[in-house]
Amino acid sequence: MNVPKVFQQLVTQHPKKVLFYYGNEEWTFQQVDQFSNKIANYFIAQGYNHGDEIALFMDNRPEYVAIWLGLAKAGIVAALVNTNQRQSTLIHSLSVVNCKALIFGSELMKTVNDVYLTLSKSIAHMEYFCYDTADRDDNYVHVDGIDTSSRDGFEYKSLNNLIGSISDESPEERINLADFTDRLLYIYTSGTEGLPKAAIIKHSRFIWMGAAVKYMIRIYNDDILYTSLPLYHLAGGTVGVCQSLIFGNTMAIRNKFSASNFWKDCVKYKCTVGQYIGEICRYLLTQPESPYDKMHSVRLMFGNGLRGSIWNEFVTRFNIGQIGELYGSTEGNANIINVDNKEGSCGFISQIAPFLYPATLIKVDENTGEAIRDKNGICVKVQAGETGEFVGKIIENDPTRAFDGYADKAANKKKIIYDVFRKGDCAFLSGDLLTMDQFGYLYFKDRCGDTYRWKGENVSTMEVEAIISNSLHLTDCIVYGVDVPGCEGKAGMAAILDKNRSFNLDELLSTLRSCLPVFMIPVFIRLVDFLEVTSTHKLPKISFRKDGFNPSRIKDPLFMFDSKRFCYVKIDQDLYTDILKGVVKL
The missing domain is CATH 2.30.38.10 (Luciferase; Domain 3)
Incomplete structure (x- = not known):
């Protein structure tokens, strides 16, 4: 079996069942099947062969899944590119696989146009197809002349128009060519430790991961799933979507995560299962209390990144009966999952x-x-x-x-x-x-790279982050180690979001002292107006590590922990120089 074959069995069983909710739209299994057949038949007619590779660059919507499913029916491997990528990172992602074409949403027209000249030199043979979404989404700008047009030398074709008159019959001959062990998708790693890598997702892996989650945490056939996770990511696009394409569950898709609309959407679509990742659960807790907090019917939330420090508060406030915290990676071969609600655990x-x-x-x-x-x-x-x-x-x-x-x-x-x-x-x-x-x-x-060693002891950045965040009412913060000349190991540093410069450092220090040994208290504090969050709701640390604690390089307020006076003192250029010379001992 392969993914398209299994999906077509579901279409035969219940063609009129809703597969996707999106805004006020309902897409049935039959509609998704017919749309994907058109995609498959068009690219087959254009001479694309089994095993060819095409990149997909588009925001969340039902057509996103239908497009890569259609490519799979034609035996084409879809590379699901992160929609936040720009310039050199985007060029890298399109070059690391052998893309013969790029399908992009009109909302990303400018982004693609910005790299077109460079791409056309390195991948001269690549075709560009734009799927226009502006007629349905008011927040997207409609691109004039989208039919086989060009802007600034950027030539692309309208996928909407091209598939309009194409047959929606199933391309059975091509579907039957795909083997269980063939490549289905490329999903990119986050790139938090360098440029993204394209991980291979075979038909077998797609089905296996979805099946493991379904049966281990008991997702029932009549459950309606809710996801606002990016569909180019493993969690939403594979583990989540597999429940629909392979096991027949209805799924509600949101274009982008919204903390204020999360539970409203769950009520609207009568969802019983929800997905989370990274800091989503913490963001939901920071929202003002609302009747929607318990009005929903969600009995199960699954994903990864629910911190043990807020676990009980989250399930209590939102009345969640089961948490399926899981651990795994895009490319990894070993995944575990919490099947029995053990608080804080990610598996067994x-x-x-x-x-x-x-x-x-x-x-x-x-x-x-x-x-x-x-x-x-x-x-x-x-x-x-x-x-x-x-x-x-x-x-x-x-x-x-x-x-x-x-x-x-x-x-x-x-x-x-x-x-x-x-x-x-x-x-x-x-x-x-x-x-x-x-x-x-x-x-x-x-x-492995986040844990650092200071004063002969290992420090878990995650543990320190949880205490700082909780003491500051779930404020965003990251903790990392920085090099200090003459010191063994790395000194702890915390970058804390503080737009209004409103919190008291002395109170924070008092909390840290009551919860942590002295060696785990951050030596340096940096107060920032903005903390970048990845599309998977993680807080990257690479640029902060590189910045260190140099006040001439950093314009944000910087502080050093003076252990003798037991207080944080502001770092100016003189103090920074004394630290480097070893005049001030840490």
């Missing part, structure tokens, strides 16, 4: 029969991040209460255990470790640190 590995699911935590060197091995050269597993890097054993030809990797094969080497469970085997390196209790429940601790 059996300690009685660990061989049933070959994933584990291995000890890593606190300074280098390298795996610690025993006298035989095998990785050492952590004990209860210890922290280690999450790894999953790679078993080729097993769709549940294979590591499909990236379009750029050179990137695969960094993610594979050898001699893990026994000599000669290999495993996927997640790059994440988790803690396991005596029963096998796992708790996310930090990214």
